[in-house]
Amino acid sequence: MSRWLGFEGKTVFVMGGTSGINLGIAEAFAEQGANLMVASRSQEKVDAAVEKLAAFGHQAFGFSADARDVEAIEAGLKSQAEHFESIDVMIVGQAGNFPAPALAMSANAFKSVVDIDLLGTFNTVKAASPYFAKGDMRLIAISAPQSILPMPMQAHVCAAKAGVDMLTRVLAMELGHQGVRCNGIIPGPIDDTEGMARLAPSEEAREHCRRSVPLERLGTKRDIANCAMFLASPLADYISGAIIPVDGGWSLGGAALAALGAGR
Ligand code: NAP
Ligand code: COA
Secondary structure: OOOOOOOOOOEEEEEOOOOHHHHHHHHHHHHOOOEEEEEEOOHHHHHHHHHHHHOOOOOEEEEEOOOOOHHHHHHHHHHOHHHOOOEOEEEEOOOOOOOOOHHHOOHHHHHHHHHHHHHHHHHHHHHHHHHEOOOOEEEEEEOOHHHOOOOOOOHHHHHHHHHHHHHHHHHHHHHHHHOEEEEEEEEOOEOOOHHHHHHOOOHHHHHHHHHOOOOOOOEOHHHHHHHHHHHHOHHHOOOOOOEEEEOOOHHHOHHHHHHHOOOO
């Protein structure tokens, strides 16, 4: 892809950007000439991601912090301040997930996921806000289908991600006058990710999932990165407060398609 999206020399911060979909997004921006800052809990994962991102030939740096701890994020950002002046694009994608029936979960299990996904998104935005590029800043929250579709075994994730979507919309309203565009992406089932490994661990479950997607394939990390780049680019200059499913049509009613198989 030629570099016409205008990310050269821009600073892109990805919370939870050390593996899976979020690292895929970070790599896509690095490929487009952006400088990348990534953060997550594990310093080892941060180091490995920074090494991978640096290979694109631009600045790559990062810090370890738990998104549940706003002071740790503030300290982490401060520790990297020599590498950047402001943040032009921010992706907030950290998440926790495990399948469990609602009432079989401990209160702490439910709280852990809500804190990582929802409070963690608030904390990251709050801590990074002093660094927002003046007049032209793009924030993208990574949501999940659970924010719009109730799913058994996913009460914690459904509640947390619905909150993430609503937080994104409120921020779009509150920050628009400062030139901050806030949008969300709802990835569908994305191949070769921790999320899929946890929710569709068997080949049979994966195949069922594939058959429930109208486009008849699982998504790729690049599918999600492409939408993130679009939302962060001037092509989306008038888009704010949108939460966009990137799921091959899966959220239209994948279960019905898998069961009835219309037209197949
Ligand atoms: P993943 O590889 O497990 O990525 C999660 C990232 O968040 C990792 O970098 C992890 O690194 C970090 N993280 C977890 N807890 C954290 C915390 N408390 N503080 C800071 N960082 C934390 O998962 P993935 O499957 O690619 O999912 C990425 C995003 O896409 C998530 O928001 C998920 O909800 C969404 N999504 C995924 C799918 C899918 O099919 N996989 C579908 C829909 C939506 P550390 O372990 O180092 O903290
Ligand atoms: N079923 C039920 N409860 C579970 C569980 C499961 N499979 N896994 C963890 N829990 C509970 C724990 O028992 C604990 O509750 P307790 O204190 O009442 O015993 C609570 O959840 C917190 O667990 P802990 O391991 O201390 O949390 P953590 O902060 O270290 O890790 C998780 C958070 C549990 C979400 C962990 O899976 C994680 O780090 N996930 C990140 C990666 C990920 O989920 N990627 C996919 C994104 S879609």
